Amino acid sequence: MSNFSFKRTGQLIKKQWVENRRLYSMSVLALTGILGVTFVLWLSMSGTGYNEESTYIFGLIGLFITGAIFASTTYNMLNAKDTGIYWISFPASHLEKFLVTLFFNVVVFTVVYTVLFFVLKFISEIYINYLIENGQRLYSYRRVDWSRNEGFTEAVPVFCYAFFVVQAAFLLGSVSFKRFSFIITTIVIIGTLFLLGWYTFKIGKITFGDEYNFNPFRLHSHYENGAYKEYQLNTSLKTFIELFLKFLLAPFLWLVTWFKLKEKQL
Amino acid sequence: MIDIKNLHFSYKKKKKFNGLSLSFAPGHIYGLLGKNGTGKSTQLKNIIGSLFPNEGSINALGFVPGKRQPAFLQDVFIVPEEFYLPDVPIKEFLNSNASFYPKFNRQQFETYLQEFDIPMGNRLQQMSYGQKKKVLISFALACNTSILLMDEPSNGLDIMSKSQFRKVIAGAIDENKCIIISTHQVKDLESLIDRITIIDEGKILFDQNIDSISAALSFKISFDDEETRAAFYKEESLKGNAIITTNTSDGEGKIDLEMLYKAVVTNGDALNKVFTKSANQ
Numbered sequence: 001m002s003n004f005s006f007k008r009t010g011q012l013i014k015k016q017w018v019e020n021r022r023l024y025s026m027s028v029l030a031l032t033g034i035l036g037v038t039f040v041l042w043l044s045m046s047g048t049g050y051n052e053e054s055t056y057i058f059g060l061i062g063l064f065i066t067g068a069i070f071a072s073t074t075y076n077m078l079n080a081k082d083t084g085i086y087w088i089s090f091p092a093s094h095l096e097k098f099l100v101t102l103f104f105n106v107v108v109f110t111v112v113y114t115v116l117f118f119v120l121k122f123i124s125e126i127y128i129n130y131l132i133e134n135g136q137r138l139y140s141y142r143r144v145d146w147s148r149n150e151g152f153t154e155a156v157p158v159f160c161y162a163f164f165v166v167q168a169a170f171l172l173g174s175v176s177f178k179r180f181s182f183i184i185t186t187i188v189i190i191g192t193l194f195l196l197g198w199y200t201f202k203i204g205k206i207t208f209g210d211e212y213n214f215n216p217f218r219l220h221s222h223y224e225n226g227a228y229k230e231y232q233l234n235t236s237l238k239t240f241i242e243l244f245l246k247f248l249l250a251p252f253l254w255l256v257t258w259f260k261l262k263e264k265q266l
Numbered sequence: 267m268i269d270i271k272n273l274h275f276s277y278k279k280k281k282k283f284n285g286l287s288l289s290f291a292p293g294h295i296y297g298l299l300g301k302n303g304t305g306k307s308t309q310l311k312n313i314i315g316s317l318f319p320n321e322g323s324i325n326a327l328g329f330v331p332g333k334r335q336p337a338f339l340q341d342v343f344i345v346p347e348e349f350y351l352p353d354v355p356i357k358e359f360l361n362s363n364a365s366f367y368p369k370f371n372r373q374q375f376e377t378y379l380q381e382f383d384i385p386m387g388n389r390l391q392q393m394s395y396g397q398k399k400k401v402l403i404s405f406a407l408a409c410n411t412s413i414l415l416m417d418e419p420s421n422g423l424d425i426m427s428k429s430q431f432r433k434v435i436a437g438a439i440d441e442n443k444c445i446i447i448s449t450h451q452v453k454d455l456e457s458l459i460d461r462i463t464i465i466d467e468g469k470i471l472f473d474q475n476i477d478s479i480s481a482a483l484s485f486k487i488s489f490d491d492e493e494t495r496a497a498f499y500k501e502e503s504l505k506g507n508a509i510i511t512t513n514t515s516d517g518e519g520k521i522d523l524e525m526l527y528k529a530v531v532t533n534g535d536a537l538n539k540v541f542t543k544s545a546n547q
Contacts, residue, residue, distance in 0.1 A: 003335060008366070015362040019352035082350040088316045091340035091366045262334075266316045 003093040012092050012100045028112060031066060035116055038062065039124045050128050050141045053152050059117045060159050063110075064166055070109050071170035072182035074101050075261075079178050084266035098258045105171060106164065161246045168253035175260045267292045267327065267444050268313060268413065274321035275308060275468075282308045283468040285322070292412065293441040294475075297459035298448040299527055304466050306448035307347060310415045313446070314344045327412055340367055342413040343406045347421060351398050353391040356384075360405075369410035378404035381430050396422045403431065407438045414438075414445045420454035432458050452523040462523070464530045472530040474541055480518035482540050484511050485525060498537050499529030512540055 017024070038058055046054070077083040087097070131139045146153055166189070173185030223229070233241070244252075268290040275283040282305040290296055298306050311317040312324055315331030315338070324331055329338035352359065356379075364370040379386060382400040390398060399422050406414055420428050435458055439445055449455060462479070464472040474482075483498075487506040494500050497509035510529050513519065529537055 005336075008336065011362075011365055018358050018362040019354055022353065077350075080350075082346065082348040085311075085314075085316055085344065085346045085348075086350040088334065089314050089339060089342075089344050091336050093336050094334065096336075265318055266311070 004095050008092055009096045009099055012096055013103060016100050016104060027070070028116070031113065032116055032120075034066070035059075035062065035120050039120050043124055043127060048135075048139045050139070052141065052143045055121055055124070056144065056152070056156070059121075060156075060163075062117075063113055063163055066113065067105075067109060067163060067167045068170045068186075069182055071105050071167045072174045072185060074105060074171055075174040078175065078264055078266065081266060084264075088264070088266055094258060094261045098254075098261055101171070102254065105167060110163075161250075164250040165245075165253070168250040168257070172253050172257045172260070175257055175264065268446075269325045270309075270312075270322070271324075272322035273309075273312065273319050273324065275305075275312060275317065275319050277308075281468065283319075286465075286468060286470065287322075288463065288470065288473070290413075290444050290446060292444045293439070294461055295435065295439055295445045295447065295459045297452075297455045297462045297523075298446060298465065299452055299462060299523075300448075300450065300465045301531075302450060305468050306450075306465065307417050309465070310344060310346075310417050310446065310448055313413070314342060314415060315339075341369075341411050342415070343367075343409050343411045344415040345399075345402055345406050345417065345419055347418040349399070349402055351390045351402060353389070355389045356386050356401060359390060359401075363405070364409075367409040367411065371408050371410060374410070375404055375408035378407055378434055381434055382427065396424060396427060399423060400427060403434070407434060410443075412443055414443065416445070416447045418449050418451070419447060420449065420451055428454055452527050456521070456523050462526070464527060466531070471534045472538065476521065477518070478541060479521055479526065480513075482513055483521070483526070483537075484513040484515070484519055485509075485522045486511070486519070498533050498540075499525060501525065501528075510537075 039055070042054065042058065043050075077087045090097070125141070128139065128141050132141060144153065169189055170182065170185050173181045173188070177184045232238070268288075270286060270288045273283045273286040273288075275281075286309075298309065300306050308317065312319055313326055313331060315334045318332040327338060327341055329335055331338065331342075354362075360372070360375065364372065364375075376386065379401070382397075382404060384393075384397055384400055384404070388397070390401065393401070399419070403416075403419060406416075420431060423431055432454070435445065435447075447455060447459065459476065461475040462472065463470060486509060487503070488494050488497070488509045488511075489506045493511060494507045494509055497507075497511045499510045501508040508522070508525060510522075510525055
């Protein structure tokens with residue numbers, strides 16, 4: 001018998017839904033409430049000039065925070081003997097069990113959050129349009145121009161890539177840390193980013209002195225006459241790092257999570 | 267069916283097994299007895315693959331349990347001492363779980379539930395601990411897995427349920443199944459198990475089948491001082507001295523598991539010599 005079966009994975013998804021649908025329904029209600037309150041606060045605190053960009057900003061922040069919390073609770077079952085044995089001894093492979101958690105974390109959560117966000121945004125826009133139509137042009141609503149690829153619109157895809165990486169990191173954290181996985185993972189991520197930034201900064205300072213200006217892929221060493229010497233990473237190495245961060249870092253963390261699940265003992 | 271060879275296992279610094287070797291064959295109900303913390307549950311967890319041996323090997327149904335392959339897991343079931351059941355009605359639990367066990371028999375499950383007097387319509391988390399345990403035991407038996415591991419299964423069951431438990435277990439065994447029951451409540455397993463393994467500090471103190479025990483030992487009440495002094499184990503009672511002696515008759519008597527357990531713990535070497543002698547004769 002193979003360690004992977006589509007049929008069994010489908011049955012496992014059904015089982016996960018049946019056994020957790022109360023929890024999921026409550027979570028959707030809570031998420032609706034949080035997003036709803038945020039939209040109401042935005043509507044009441046924006047004065048007369050509404051900016052669509054700010055909805056995306058708090059929407060993305062909410063996506064990061066709630067996604068991280070949801071991911072960090074994924075393997076709570078493995079933290080107790082009774083639920084852990086139930087999970088481990090269930091007749092499905094680790095790959096199937098892991099794919100089911102990915103399905104609920106990456107697909108279901110993201111889709112549910114996005115749908116809720118856009119539904120509430122749509123309702124808010126109906127209210128804004130009503131205000132504009134009935135407010136003698138006192139109110140305004142500035143929409144995001146997606147055709148311009150700069151500033152916020154340029155940053156959105158980066159946030160999306162980062163979301164999957166952050167979520168994958170919290171998923172790994174939920175297998176690695178028995179207690180307080182959300183807090184510990186947050187500390188580890190912040191600590192890692194800080195150390196990486198500090199190390200890069202130190203290396204740059206030692207090499208280029210005070211003229212060092214931080215850029216992930218390019219360094220300038222300035223001369224007195226305004227000229228500067230530019231150091232760049234090799235193009236293929238730069239491309240690889242970009243591709244790794246965008247598309248491979250999250251799968252890499254998933255892979256580590258899967259290995260950790262296989263090694264889990266209870 | 268299950269072969270444990272030279273099993274070494276420790277929890278960080280606390281050693282549980284130091285070269286344990288044991289075999290379990292189909293068609294038997296094994297009783298794994300021992301004090302709390304002697305490694306009974308650890309042994310079951312090693313068999314199901316939720317713990318990995320530090321050294322040695324376990325072969326169960328031709329699989330290495332630690333790999334946790336679906337083909338292995340669907341033919342083995344564990345009823346742990348601390349167990350979990352999701353917050354769903356029994357019917358939904360059945361619908362979402364039974365399909366993972368190819369030999370699951372719904373009719374059998376319903377019969378066991380009736381025996382335990384549990385209505386099908388109940389929601390699992392609204393039941394008492396004992397009722398939930400009965401549902402889990404019924405499900406475990408209806409899965410018809412080749413290996414069934416039970417850790418302190420009679421804990422939390424009332425007196426009536428304990429006898430129902432013995433009845434359903436006795437009816438569930440066949441030549442293709444192996445049931446291993448770990449417990450320290452030895453009385454609950456009397457007349458149920460057909461091989462007794464007593465472990466302590468990770469070592470096997472005693473491992474014999476019921477027939478050999480009945481043939482080799484006699485459990486009786488004695489008023490004879492000489493006989494009492496020569497006994498492997500004695501306990502004063504209102505009716506006289508309850509003793510274990512060598513069985514000199516041809517017949518096989520009833521075994522008092524609790525007394526046997528105490529005899530093994532207090533005078534195991536002398537007791538084991540009786541079986542060594544019988545084997546050599």
